[in-house]
Amino acid sequence: xxxxxTRHNQGKLRWxxxxxxxxxxxxxxxMHGEGVYGTHNWKKGFKATDIIDSLLxxxxxxxxxxxxxxxxxxPHVGHILANAMFLSYMLLFRPDMNNLPKNExxxxxxxxxxxxx
Numbered sequence: 550x551x552x553x554x555t556r557h558n559q560g561k562l563r564w565x566x567x568x569x570x571x572x573x574x575x576x577x578x579x580m581h582g583e584g585v586y587g588t589h590n591w592k593k594g595f596k597a598t599d600i601i602d603s604l605l606x607x608x609x610x611x612x613x614x615x616x617x618x619x620x621x622x623x624p625h626v627g628h629i630l631a632n633a634m635f636l637s638y639m640l641l642f643r644p645d646m647n648n649l650p651k652n653e654x655x656x657x658x659x660x661x662x663x664x665x666x
Contacts, residue, residue: 577624578627603628607626607632611625
């Protein structure tokens, strides 16, 4: 039997837990957006509440039984995933886009980006 090498992966991100095929609708939405607005236009910034409004519109459509967005002709779930990623990005890397209300203490409890491991 061949002995395996030693790896110190404890506490490191496990990217293999992601089902990348399930993200295909999001990639389709991002490609559609690239054709309309340009590559990575979303990284220029969207206010958090605008992203949440869009996210909730797509969730509401799915809850009503509408699976395909009539404007893009793409699955609403792709728009939901894209908006969730946009929100995560803005809260982690664009604090200037965080226009969410403060918590009861008046503090901003926004997560900060942590170094990848």
